[in-house]
Amino acid sequence: MRVNILGREFLLEIKEKKKKNNESQSYIKNRFMFRFAILAITFMIFGIIIEMSRLNINYNVGSIAKSDIVAYKNVSYFVDILDDSIEEKIVKTTQPEFDKIKDVNRETVILLNKFLRDIRNMNLSDDATLEKYIKDNKYTFTNADIREIAARTENVEYSVNLNEIMSEIYSTGIYKMENLPKIIRRKDIQADNLDMKVLQNFIKPNLVINKEATKKKIADNMMSLRDKEIKIYKGDIIVKKGEIIDSDAFLKLEKLNLVRNEDKFKKAVGLVTTFSLLLILIYYLLKKNVRKIVESNAFYPTLITIIVVNMFYVLFLNNQFLIYLLPFAMLPIISTILGNKTYAIIVTFSNMVMLSQEESWFFVTIAVSLVAIYKADDLVGRSDIIKLSFFLGIFQALLAFSYGMVNQSNLGLIMLMIVFSVFSGILTGMMSLAVLPYFEDYFDILTTMKLLELSDFSHTLLKQLLIKAPGTFHHSIMVGALAEGAAESIGANATFARIASYYHDIGKMKRPEFFVENQRDGINPHNKIKPSLSALILTSHTKDGYIMGKESKLPKEILDVILQHHGTTLTQYFYYKALENGEKVVESNFRYSGPKPKTKESGIILLADTVEAATRTLENKSKEGIENFIRYLVKSKIEDKQLSDSDLTLGELEKVIQSFINTLQGVYHERIKYPKMDERTKKHK
Known part of the structure; x- marks a missing residue:
């Protein structure tokens, strides 16, 4: 449709x-x-x-002994709970014993580093060359993947991080490649989709089943359940006063003929x-x-x-x-x-x-x-x-x-x-x-109480933001006001939207002078550097904020907003400026790393952030001017597919727009022009 x-x-x-x-x-x-x-x-x-x-x-499994239950005679009996079904279950559920294959880790690292050198020295603009290289090496990469990996290798930490991830996976041991995602999750390794592609192309299993050791382990497990002798001696305390009678104790009581089974x-x-x-x-x-x-x-x-x-x-x-x-x-x-x-x-x-x-x-x-x-x-x-x-x-x-x-x-x-x-x-x-x-x-x-505690401006991060980046601090407060009203209008979590907005730009504290709201006396450091570097500085504030927030133990929901509040938006000004300067431009280098907003609140904050910052530059701040500008900004985000994962419907977006208009109208409403004191004096004379 x-x-x-x-x-x-x-x-x-x-x-x-x-x-x-x-x-x-x-x-x-x-x-x-x-x-x-x-x-x-x-x-x-x-x-x-x-x-x-x-x-x-008397004496039921799960009941509490009202007094010590003491054995009045010697009893011995055998317990054998091993049958065909349990045997089969033991065979299926026993964890195999593995041996590690030598040199797999070293060989994988060598192949990975060779691959990274190859793509750095390759003509990445030639699709035919890339396709041939991928086909010859039987990789599952696309041309776009190769270019993105090459771009990442400009940062030395990227290859180091990949090697560390591989070492950690091999130290754990991998038997089948389908176990790789489970190992990544269990070890809490940070790896995006492209990292996973790299790992899947180079990681090889370094574990092999030791059949003899596994058979012995299964046999030992079975033996522990076969013909186990239990001895009870006269005077033994079967259950102490106040203890719960478990199945083992109940069996002992049955062997001692202390259990009544009627009714x-x-x-x-x-x-x-x-x-x-x-x-x-x-x-x-x-x-x-x-x-x-x-x-x-x-x-x-x-x-x-x-x-x-x-x-x-x-x-x-x-x-x-x-x-x-x-x-x-x-x-x-x-x-x-x-x-x-x-x-x-x-x-x-x-x-x-x-x-x-x-x-x-x-x-x-x-x-x-x-x-x-x-x-x-x-x-x-x-x-x-x-x-x-x-x-x-x-x-x-x-x-x-x-x-x-x-x-x-x-x-x-x-x-x-x-x-x-x-x-x-x-x-x-x-x-x-x-x-x-x-x-x-x-x-x-994230409870309401914990959330409200984070709204206190005496919080360390907010205090630092006010001191290091006062313009960003006031911008964040305004974004919070916009996001709260918009979230409330569609039944989303308004309190969360407001408080998450306070923290969404904390990454700007790392280089506050590179963001226009913190610049003073007309000094703009971007004028002295390349547009590509300017774009890198701007787009890095989401990751910087995420790191700061994680170090300060901010809730995951707020950390997600910090990463998502720009989605994968293009830094258009520096992108086109780089084109004008004749730089070799890769569009992905001028986009935020994302991800795109995953919740309604995160999507609202993205829009509120855009609207608040852009409206400051608007000359026509009439109701019609504000409304037309907001609709243009929202439309551009929809066309750029920045809200595609946020679950915001078109009806909800309309309510969000109306909320933004009402809030900004209150901020930029027309004021009465009062006459100066000397003019009023002359008039009365």
Whole structure:
């Protein structure tokens, strides 16, 4: 289907888009199922432990020993769990033993360096020569790839970096070429698509399977599972008081005839049925309402919190007083801050169903959790968590008082419940405040609180930006204002757009005088250097900013914006100036390295950056002049395909344009021309 937009014809390939979406949906579904399975297993483990504690059956797997269980006689037995299926599984899953092939690393480095020398000495403008060279050497490069590699080799660090990457890959060892991407990801090696092409053309496997050692390893693994003798001596402690009875201990108790098996089948059927129905309900609630959050980095911190809270519950389970100290509100607070309210409600409710021993206390915990979710959704600072914890402690104490009165508990127990409830709230706040920064940093989650902390102008990077590049600092503030309004107009993350804008140009601090907003007294250092060098300086500020941001531990989302806020835009002024000067010009050398914006917020920041900088030079700052200029700038970015990966629709772009117009109109509105004091005096005379 062809569509004419802004005077330009676009061809929409619906078939390809559908295929891509199907592949994406398949990947997301698999990830969701895997994480739900982990959550289900976690619930199952704690559900079994807690449910078994309610039954009057001695010594079950997962139950807690109320006293030391001691062997009253000597017993020996053999355990042989090896069968055909397990044997086959061991053969398939045993990691092979490898031997390293000598000299592969050295030979590869020699070939790579020869290749780099060849292309440096080659006539890169002759396509026929390049094609012959590629064909003769059986490379998978294109002519454009060869030219790009040749351009990169002008920087000595490029070849050094390639050699280091190869050395690191060979030190790990590679058995099959299809394992190369996995090794790159596992070793956290920074390599773009062209680097990967180079590696794939030169890397060769340096590992070979040692069949004898592998066979021995498989045999050893099998032997460890065959006819293993277990001896129990009279007086041995099978399970200590307070320990959980695991499957090994339970088998020992069976051999000692200490297990009663009556009435287990009915209980098991009932528990499995109930648990299955709950899991089906939880599955559909999560899938329909918060699937994206389950698939995000917020899932594992929530899982850890569930495990911690449930472990506390298991520890306090048989104590009628300490159970009120349980910091169960940690889960709703953490899941709300890292996810959202809906996610927190579903996860918290599901966990409480597993935990609560009776209906009355279940409603108390749910009430406290709902309040925690509602209040946590409005938190803007970490100190607010402490305030929330005191509030929850008091609220829980009031509910505990009501709970005690309804159940006609004695006054002493009610007072103890009230005191413990207050301390439960305080403990909840302390633990939440303690673990939240670790969750944010380790799982790379950008919460609203962390984001707002970065908006403080006393942040080291922003202070340095103000001092070293004041013009860039004020430009960034204006970009933030434009981006925030535009993001809000289309329902994107406005707070993130504003704060990411503050940091998008921090790379300019490295050479501030080369950027026009920081130049003073008409001195422009670009007048003394070649256009190609000027373009290199300008385009390098994205990578410089990325490095500075990474050193200062900025969140990944903001680092991405720093790299993406110019996309692969051409530095037109210096490109055409180089052509005028008769320089040998390669267009790619005058473009930013990208990548193009990958999110709506990043795309908005690219447009806001362009609009703010360009509008400063506009002479006609009337509403019509501003609007026409903004539309021209946006159209040029669309035509240059800079927004092709940002998911911004044409309808959203129109809203973004209108937001830019409204914001800039407020900045450049017409002002009343006041008469000078002496003119006013003369007029009154």
